[in-house]
Amino acid sequence: MVKIWNHFHMAAETTTLSRKEREFLAREELILKHARRLLIERGFQAWNMDQLAEAVEYSKGTLYQHFTSKEDLVLAVATDSLRTRAEWFEKAAKFQGSTRERCRAIGFACCEFAEKCPDFFHVEMMLKSASFWEKASEQRRQNHAFEGARCWRILNHIVVEAMALGDMPRDAFSAEEATFALVSVTMGSHVMTQEPQLCVLAGITNQMRTVRLNQDIICDGLNWKPLFSQHDYSATDRRIIKEVFPEAMNWYRA
Amino acid sequence: MVKIWNHFHMAAETTTLSRKEREFLAREELILKHARRLLIERGFQAWNMDQLAEAVEYSKGTLYQHFTSKEDLVLAVATDSLRTRAEWFEKAAKFQGSTRERCRAIGFACCEFAEKCPDFFHVEMMLKSASFWEKASEQRRQNHAFEGARCWRILNHIVVEAMALGDMPRDAFSAEEATFALVSVTMGSHVMTQEPQLCVLAGITNQMRTVRLNQDIICDGLNWKPLFSQHDYSATDRRIIKEVFPEAMNWYRA
DNA sequence: AAAATATTTTGACCAATGGTCAAAATATGG
DNA sequence: CCATATTTTGACCATTGGTCAAAATATTTT
Known part of the structure; x- marks a missing residue:
């Protein structure tokens, strides 16, 4: 997974990606977007991974496929x-x-x-x-x-x-x-x-x-x-x- | 409790304090000393209140008589x-x-x-x-x-x-x-x-x-x-x- | 098309930990 | 020595970051 993500940033959008890869990256952006919002609105402590999971409408386990912690x-x-x-x-x-x-x-x-x-x-x-x-x-x-x-x-x-x-x-x-x-x-x-x-x-x-x-x-x-x-x-x-x-x-x- | 502590800092050592008050203040200093050591050695996250309680040889409940969190x-x-x-x-x-x-x-x-x-x-x-x-x-x-x-x-x-x-x-x-x-x-x-x-x-x-x-x-x-x-x-x-x-x-x- | 296989997603579950409080221990007073 | 007040304790709770076996979904094979 990390490899794909990294690859994205190295070669940017020019590289052709499979549908799956595109979906994965789109989801990662979605997660980051919501995490940023929570971070701005409440700071680091005042939100948890369950709330983030709910916000992005994926389960907690999926979040941990993108981020180690x-x-x-x-x-x-x-x-x-x-x-x-x-x-x-x-x-x-x-x-x-x-x-x-x-x-x-x-x-x-x-x-x-x-x-x-x-x-x-x-x-x-x-x-x-x-x-x-x-x-x-x-x-x-x-x-x-x-x-x-x-x-x-x-x-x-x-x-x-x-x-x-x-x-x-x-x-x-x-x-x-x-x-x-x-x-x-x-x-x-x-x-x-x-x-x-x-x-x-x-x-x-x-x-x-x-x-x-x-x-x-x-x-x-x-x-x-x-x-x-x-x-x-x-x-x-x-x-x-x-x-x-x-x-x-x-x-x-x- | 807070009153006593505050009183200490306002009037300093000149005021006569009861034995209990002195003991209370001495313990607070002991707690602070150990907390500072843990803070330096490990940072905020890498130690917990149980460890601190053990270090000062008092129970966790006693710590919370001095500090609210x-x-x-x-x-x-x-x-x-x-x-x-x-x-x-x-x-x-x-x-x-x-x-x-x-x-x-x-x-x-x-x-x-x-x-x-x-x-x-x-x-x-x-x-x-x-x-x-x-x-x-x-x-x-x-x-x-x-x-x-x-x-x-x-x-x-x-x-x-x-x-x-x-x-x-x-x-x-x-x-x-x-x-x-x-x-x-x-x-x-x-x-x-x-x-x-x-x-x-x-x-x-x-x-x-x-x-x-x-x-x-x-x-x-x-x-x-x-x-x-x-x-x-x-x-x-x-x-x-x-x-x-x-x-x-x-x-x-x- | 259906079965078999591979991949992805899920959420119940776990461990760690900050914080609480009823009960035990201790101190005080008569 | 008992009664009362105060202090200390640690079992217990709630929250939460993180895991993983099972369910769901997608893909391939027959």
Whole structure:
């Protein structure tokens, strides 16, 4: 089974599949769709496999032909999200502009993603616990790692280019360190802005604005030219929204 | 029961307690000690209340006289850690030096804390899930919020002072926004450096060095004087270690 | 078309575990 | 020493992730 599924993702829809294989894949998507819904609506604990089985109108045993455990299933949902994120990163990286503007476009991709896949960060947090990770199948772990590396590479590539072009100094830290700083501040900002208590203390009302502000601060700290004070990024923002993420208009407020 | 426990933390050891109350508190500490050990050794899932009961040599029913649920117990462990962190923050904030140097001392407190309380971030991640949080008692939630706010205030106070003294510009962002950026990058860095896959991609070998580098980048981005290039912070580091966290020598490498 | 064989689906069942509570044990007071 | 109050216990319960033999369905053979 795993083989078929994997094959699907490698060769995509172009390969001819038997009716059975197509049915199997369609069902897997159905299961993932419902699992994601339950995950968003209730979180990991507050639903069980019986309820999911009822929702997809298959028995529990059938669920376990697709996934080795509840954790395995949830990891698959997370990897799906991560794949979407990587795709949006790729779209953003193609934005026409300076290296820092392209980095900004990826920042928008991040926010847009957080808006559209609200389950992602919650699940990603769960993946930090070892016991969760080890209940998932090797195949799913690899898929997740693959999509994670994809996201990393897209951003890192821009940083490398920035250094090559002289937009960012290369003496204080490596490109990888700079990329890691960006990743850290982004993840940290997303997680922290979901803490109601802290948002009250900090007077935060607009989460996405906060995430992007922190990204600006990091980029300035990395000495990534042009600095925030040297360039009108609100004009860039309008272009990013118009050309790459029209939907971002909903959460963006200048 | 809760009343007694709370009373303890309000009035501390100065109040005279009956033998029963002392025994009760001693047992609670014993439970917390063993719960923390299990949490570090195995994580949340891989131990159960029966095992804990056996370890502390009391029955399961007795455990539930102290804690309303497993989550409640684990939250208590986390709050204990958070209290320690707040105390170290306070110690660090008293460091004699510029505002940015004192911020740096708090950065050291963070790393030292991560080193000594390795369970903290794992548990803190679990607190992001709503279902966890709502299984804990109101009292414990409040205690946790209290210690969290304490940490926030210590750092925020230094940022406010930095702005007042002109060490940091006050036109680009508020003191709260600056504090939030610091908190975000720190949490994000700690979480991300615990991701083996990412560490390989980024070529990270020294986690604490990475956390502190990212803090430097954020501080520079906040334009917090003196900037990293304007001052010999390795000298500051030596002083912080000598005067505040001698143990930090173990993970610090210039 | 019917029987034989292979594959898929099912849901009763199992084991693990967080949590409860009546009964036993212990402490307190007279 | 008894009576009463308090504390501790562990058998028991309900939930739930996961299994597997049997039923249902599909495919092949005669």
